[in-house]
Amino acid sequence: MKLWSWVLIFIVCNLTFSTISAFRLSRSQPTERISGSAGDVLEDDPVGRLKVFVYELPSKYNKKILQKDPRCLNHMFAAEIYMQRFLLSSPVRTLNPEEADWFYVPVYTTCDLTPNGLPLPFKSPRMMRSAIQLIASNWPYWNRTEGADHFFVVPHDFGACFHYQEEKAIGRGILTLLQRATLVQTFGQRNHVCLKEGSITVPPYAPPQKMQSHLIPEKTPRSIFVYFRGLFYDVGNDPEGGYYARGARAAVWENFKDNPLFDISTEHPTTYYEDMQRAIFCLCPLGWAPWSPRLVEAVIFGCIPVIIADDIVLPFADAIPWEEIGVFVDEKDVPYLDTILTSIPPEVILRKQRLLANPSMKQAMLFPQPAQPGDAFHQVLNGLARKLPHEKSVYLRPGEKLLNWTAGPVADLKPW
C-alpha cells in the first residue's frame, strides 16, 4: 500500500510539472515550449558533451584578411569570424587534439569584399584548399579521417559551392576536399547540390545590438497585416523579371501592390525594425539565394515569417519546428497569398506568436558577443554533439584515400 501511494504521488508530481512547463507565464507574453524533431534541445548545454580543437592557422587565413577589411564584422556573413572568436574562449575548446571530437579550421573565405561590400568567392576555393593542405601536412588528424571529423563555417550564398550565381554554383558543386567534412552554412535547399547531408544550417548574421536598440513596448498593437521591404525586381541584373527570386517576388508585387493589407514597398524606412514589430506577418521570400536575414529579424521581432522558397531548409531544422512557427507558401501559390493567410485560424496565429515569443527561440537566432547560453553558437555545438559518436567508417584504414585532391576546375588548383 505504501508503495502504491508513493507511486501515485510521483505520477501526480510529474503531471503537474509537465503541465506547468507547457505554459510558462512570465512578466511578458505567455510562451510555449519548442520541441523539434530532435526534442526540446534549444536549451541544451553542449559543454561537456563534446570537445573541439581549433587549428592555429597562420594569420593570413583569418586575422590579416579581417585587418584588410573590417567591414566583414558587420555583414551578414560575419558568422565565420564570430564562430572562431567564440570557440577560442569557449569551455568546449581543448588544446589537446588527441581528445578532441571535432576539429575546427578557422579560415575566412567570405571576407574578400568589393568596394560595395559584397564578398567575391573567386579566391575562396583556393584559400580553402591551401588551408587544408596546410593542416594535412602539419597535423595527422586530417589524413586520419580525410576531414570527416572536421567542420568548416561557409556562410556564403551557396555554401561551399563558392559562387553567387546558382547555375555556376551547381556546376562547381561542393569543393571536393570538403566532401567528407561537416559544413556549417546558411544555405539550405532540399535535394540541392550545395547542401550535403549532415550539414548544419545556421541563420545569417544579424547585429544583435542594433536590433535590441530598436525594440518598442510589447503592448503596441499589431496593426499591419503583412509587411515586406525589399526588391521585387532586380533591374540591374534581371530587368525583365523571372530570374530573380524565380519570379516569386515579382508575383507578390504584381498581385498585391494595391492591397491595403499588404504593406510592401522597396523603400528603406528608418523605422524598419519598429514596423516589423507592428506587423503580424512578415514576408521572407527568396532572392538570388533562398535564405535571408529577414527570417532572423522576423523571429526577433515576433512577426510570423511567411517563407516563400520552395524546398528551403531553415536554420537548425532539427531543433526548431519551423512548420509550427512560420507559414510556408509554395512559389506557385503566391497569387493566392491573401487567401492563404486569412484562412489561418486565429488560434493557430496566436499559438505561433506564443512560440515566437519564447526567448530561447530568439536567442537561437542570434550571434551575440559575448556568447550567451542558448544562442546560435551553442545550437551549432548542440548539432555537432548530436552527431557524436563518430561512426567507425569515419576513420580510414592506413593508406586509404577517398578524396581526389586534383578534382575540380583547373583554376582552383593554383596555390593561394
Added chain:
Amino acid sequence: MKLSALHQSYLNRRSNSFRSPTSVDSSVDGSGKSLIALFWLILHCLCCLISLLLGFRFSRLVFFFLFSTSSTTTNLYSAPFRPDLPVKHLDVHTLGRRLDPGAATNNFTVASTTKSSRVVVGRHGIRIRPWPHPNPVEVMKAHQIIERVQKEQKSVFGVKRSKMVIAVTPTYVRTFQALHLNGVMHSLMLVPYDLVWVIVEAGGATNETASIIAKSGIRTIHVGIDQRMPNTWEDRSKLEVFMRLQALRVVKEEKLDGVVMFADDSNMHSMEFFDEIQNVKWFGTVSVGILAHSGNAEEMVLSMDKRKEMEKEAEEESSLLPVQGPACNSTDQLVGWHIFNTLPYAGKSAVYIDDVAAVLPQKLEWSGFVLNSRLLWEEAENKPEWVKDFGSLNENEGLESPLSLLKDPSMVEPLGSCGRQVLLWWLRVEARADSKFPPGWIIDPPLEITVAAKRTPWPDVPPEPPTKKKDQMPLSQGDNTVVVIPKQQQHSTKIRKPKRRSKRNKHEPKLTDTTQVSSSSSKRQERN
C-alpha cells in the same frame, strides 16, 4: 534595408556572362564537347537572327515547346523558359529519369542523379491571378484576425481589471458645440472600457445638447446649471471650473467608482490616453499638447519670426509644440510641471470669445489631470491623507488648478512614461458670439432658392466665336427642354448638380447659368 542595398550592389557586379551565349564554356568539360559547344553557338546565332527578323525571342518558344515541364502552368504571364544556359541543368533536374545519367556532362553531385530537386533553375514566369485586386471578403477576414490579435495583446499586456472611465465635460450651446461635442463623443464611443459621461451644461440642460449626446449610446448624466456662459475667456474658464466641481459632486453623490478624466469638449484625445489612465492609483497627470492658435494666421507667423530672432540659441522652443505636463528627473520622479509660456503672447491674447487673437490655456489645464473617483467619496478605504476632503471644499474661493484638491502636490503620479507621451491636445476655437446657426444643424424645410456661386471650380469659358452661333440656336430654341432640367435640378440634392454639369461639354454650364436664373425669375413670375 541593408540587405537589399547589399544585394543590389552585389549583383551589379555580376558579369555579363550571366546571359551571354558563351555560357556553354562553363558547363562543358573535355575537348570532345567543343563540337557540341560550337553547335549550340551556331544554333543560338541562328535563333538570334530569326528573332531579329520576327521581332520576338523565337528561340525561347522553340525550347519552351520542346522542353516544357509541369512547373509552367497556364497562368503564366511572361515569356517561357530561357533555353541557353540551363538546358542541360533542366534535363538533369526535371527530366532526370528520362535521360541517361551518363550523358550528364557535368559532375553535379556525388550522390545519385535520381534524387533531383523539383526546383528548377532558370527563368520562371511571373504568376498573376486573373483579377489581382483586393478581395473584400479576405480584407474583412484579415481585419477580424487583426482584431483578435490585438485583443490578445491587450489581455496580455494591458491592465487585468479595467476601471470605469468617468468623463466630465462642461459645455454650452453655441455654434461650434456640435463640432466639438461630436468629436469628444466619438472618441468616448471608441473607448473599450466601461464609461459614464457626465455633461454639465451652462444655461440649463437643453434639448439640443441632449439630442447630440443621445446619439452616442453610452451612459450619460446630463446636468444643467443656471448661469449662462460669459463672453470672456477668463470668466468662461472660471465657470468651467465651477461646472467641473459640480460634476465631481455628482460623482460623489452617485458613488461612481472609476477614473475621472476631464474631457473638455474642444480637446482631442488619443485612444492610448484611456489605456494609460487605467494605471492611475489616486491622482495622475499626463502631458497635454497645446495648440495655441490665433485666428489671424499672419500674426501667428510674425510672432513666430520675432521669437526666432530673439531666441536663436534656444532653437527648440520655436519649433516644438508647447506641452503642459509633468516634469521628471532622470529617475522618473515628479519634480515639477511644464507650463505654457505666455510671454510671447503678452497683450496679444484673446480676451473675448470671438477675438481674432491667440487663445491661451490656463496655467494648468484640468484636462491634464485624472483622479480616482474614490478620492471624492466621503468614506473610502485607503484614502490617502494628502487629499483634501472634497465635501468640505468651498468652491467660491475659486480653485486655480486641480492641484488645489490636494494637500501635497508631490504625490501626483506622472503617466505616459513620465510625461514623454502626449496623449491629448488642447485647442480652443469658437465662432462669434452672435453667429447664427440652424437649430440642431438641420435645414428644414430645404432651401428653395439656389444661386450660382460667383466662383465655379471650372475655368471661365471664353465667349463663343460667331461661327458657332448655329450650334447655339438649336440649344436656345430648346429652351423649354433646358428649362425643364434645372427645375428637376432644384429638387434634386446638391450633389447631383455638378455631375450633370460635368457630363455636358464646356459650352453648357454658361447656358445653364443663364437659363437657371431665367427659370427662377420665370418661376417667380409664374407664382405672381
